[in-house]
Amino acid sequence: xxxxxxxxxxxxxxxxxxxxxxxxxxxxxxxxxxxxxxxxxxxxxxxxxxxxxx
Numbered sequence: 519x520x521x522x523x524x525x526x527x528x529x530x531x532x533x534x535x536x537x538x539x540x541x542x543x544x545x546x547x548x549x550x551x552x553x554x555x556x557x558x559x560x561x562x563x564x565x566x567x568x569x570x571x572x
Contacts, residue, residue, distance in 0.1 A: 519549050
């Protein structure tokens with residue numbers, strides 16, 4: 519995760535470790551959400567989000 523943020527977002531590991539625990543948790547949650555989204559796109563090939571039509 520830290521390599522991802524360093525290489526893709528420019529966030530140094532020291533910045534992450536100097537954050538309060540709540541912010542570290544939130545960064546990890548965002549990372550997991552992005553990885554799940556990438557996995558979904560890889561499986562379905564659907565790059566654009568779809569909304570259900572009422």
